[in-house]
Amino acid sequence: MQKILVTGANGQLGSEIKMLALHYPQFDFIFTDIDDFPLDQSEVIISNFNRIQPDIVINCAAYTAVDKAEQDTVVADAINHLAIATLASLCSESGAKLVHISTDYVFDGTSPVAYKEDDQPNPKSVYGVTKLAGEIACLKNFPDSIIIRTAWVYSEFGNNFVKTMLRLMSERDSLSVVDDQVGSPTYAADLAQVILTILDSATWESGIYHYSNAGEISWFDFAQDIKEIAQKTCKITGIPASNYPTPAERPAYSLLDKSKIKAVYGIEAVDYKISLKKMMERLD
Template sequence: MKKILVTGAKGQLGSELKVLSNNYSQFEWIFADRTQVSLDNLSILQNQLEEITPDFILNCGAYTAVDKAETEHELADIVNHLAVAIIAQYTKDHSVKLIHISTDYVFDGTSAVALSEEALTQPVNVYGATKRAGELACLKANPDAIIIRTSWVYSRFGNNFVKTMQRLLQERDTISVVNDQIGSPTYAADLAQAMMTIVTAPDWIAGIYNYSNEGEISWYDFVLAIQEIGGYTCEVKGIPSAAYPTPAKRPAFSLLDKSKIKRVYGIVVPDYKESLAVCMKGGL
């Protein structure tokens, strides 16, 4: 029985993979938290991987505190870059299949068209820079790896934008949301399914792939959809990013072109609003 190791198992994507694992009993699953696979402790990471001896690694663990990364550059780089290099080298040396999760934040946000996997990367914040460094380290150590870039991830699990907005829409009379950052959200359960479609496909086609749900929206549009599905009555106002300054700059446009993953692996990508409704109704 082949063994799948999921890092970052308690995060949104790891939690959705745990639910999905019930449909893939042909594998032995290891859901590792930060004590079992310590992405922030490079001195023991190699030994931890050698003890687990996986056949697949789904690297969902990451330092994702975008604003905090501006002051915790070293820690973000260890988790998002240097640990990825160790994992990729391990998978190369032991003929292990690796899917590594990356982000739309590797782009600078100046595009006006959906970004392909070949689009120029130019991160505008520390988080994006460390994730791009991780991509490069991954591909250098193991050219046979698969990297999936995703965006605006949310889930039934953990803390995320959808849960925060549901709470605020119920608590407040008015909320303001930025309306000039464009992209598409990703329901983590959909991404988890896409990953397992790749794992179980007859052919392993290495390289970088994009995955998010279909749709081109702003965060403001996203909140309007949350409001509509939830039936909330709070007033939602659109504001420019300049009116809501954050320590880390965000890319203004990071819509991902999903045509490659659809073409190569035949993956069907749901519309963002369909998936949002599924998540808000309990992920049935």
């Protein structure tokens, strides 16, 4: 039985993998999080890895406080970059497979079309810079790794846009939401299924892949869909990102092209609205 080490197991994606693990009895899952597998401590990573001796590593852990990262650069780099270099080296030495999760923030958001895996990264935030550094270190130290870039992740676990919108719509009569940042949401349960589908397949094609749900919307559109499904009466007004300044710059356009993951693994992106309805039903 193959042993799978999952880091960041209490986050959105890790929690969804836990939900699906029961359907994959051929794998022995070891779920770890910051308390028992802190990615900012390389010595602990090494000792824990050697103790667990995994056959596969799914790295869901990341420093994702995008705005805080602008000041907390050392810790963000330790978790998003240096830890990945260590994990990739350990996997290379031991022969374990590695699936690492990255982000649309490696791009600057100026593309007129959906980003492909080989498009030139140009991150505009500390978070994006550290995540790109992690990708580079991952493939340098272990070229046989798989990296999956995703975007706008949400689930019934943790804090995310959908849950925040539902709360605010219950508390307020009106909301303003940015309408000039465009991409596609990702239901963490769908991404978890994608990862396990890859691991359960007979194919292992290393490199970078893109996955998000299907669709092209703004945050304003996303909020309107949440309102419609939840049958809320809160008025939502679209505003430009310039009216809502944040410490970290967000990509204005970060739609991900999913044609590669479909061609290699036969994975079709689920329509974002179908997944949104499913997630919101699970919240009830």
